[in-house]
Amino acid sequence: MSMLTIGVLGLQGAFREHKQSIEACGHEAKIIKRKEELEEIDGLILPGGESTTMRRLIDRYDFFDALRTFGQSGKPIFGTCAGLILLATEIEGNSSAHLQLMDMKVERNAFGRQKESFESKLKVQGVANDFEAVFIRAPYIAEVNEDTEVLATYDGKIVAAQQGQFLAAAFHPELTDDNRLVEYFIELVKQYKLKLAVN
Numbered sequence: 001m002s003m004l005t006i007g008v009l010g011l012q013g014a015f016r017e018h019k020q021s022i023e024a025c026g027h028e029a030k031i032i033k034r035k036e037e038l039e040e041i042d043g044l045i046l047p048g049g050e051s052t053t054m055r056r057l058i059d060r061y062d063f064f065d066a067l068r069t070f071g072q073s074g075k076p077i078f079g080t081c082a083g084l085i086l087l088a089t090e091i092e093g094n095s096s097a098h099l100q101l102m103d104m105k106v107e108r109n110a111f112g113r114q115k116e117s118f119e120s121k122l123k124v125q126g127v128a129n130d131f132e133a134v135f136i137r138a139p140y141i142a143e144v145n146e147d148t149e150v151l152a153t154y155d156g157k158i159v160a161a162q163q164g165q166f167l168a169a170a171f172h173p174e175l176t177d178d179n180r181l182v183e184y185f186i187e188l189v190k191q192y193k194l195k196l197a198v199n
Contacts, residue, residue: 004189007032007041009067011057013049013082017174021182035066043076043189046083048136048172051108054082055098064099071101076165076192078185084168085139092142102166103145110140110157110170122171124160125151127184133159133171140170165192 010031022029
């Protein structure tokens with residue numbers, strides 16, 4: 001398959017680092033600043049940042065319906081840290097969630113003050129046994145549905161999961177030189193691009 005174009009939502013957060021990770025994997029990266037640009041990409045990363053701020057910007061720039069339509073069309077989305085929160089159907093302590101694309105309940109800023117930022121080597125199913133994960137005021141996944149696969153846990157808490165074309169990680173894979181999780185997402189994009197082409 002030819003080079004893929006992976007978008008990174010560029011409203012707030014660590015989108016430039018994600019762009020570098022995608023390019024290091026040999027594919028084109030596009031920072032998405034306008035909703036019309038979603039039509040030009042094969043998959044999308046929702047970066048880490050601050051989920052409440054990101055939601056405010058998503059609303060301000062009229063991205064909300066376009067992002068939901070993108071996900072519902074079968075194109076893959078990878079949410080990291082705040083992006084994970086945006087994907088979830090339920091947020092602990094909140095009466096409403098955001099995009100509600102991935103069937104999981106999340107807990108924000110879940111690891112407490114003394115662990116606001118830390119690193120740990122994780123076993124990530126299908127990716128690596130020694131993935132260097134950087135956690136920054138990280139959320140975790142409190143509950144998943146039966147069709148959501150748990151990919152990694154830390155201290156008994158779910159920190160990475162996949163449901164169909166949706167991938168979520170509580171940590172920041174873009175902040176190290178280990179691109180294996182981004183490569184995993186790119187393979188997912190390839191699979192779903194072929195599936196959509198057949199259908």
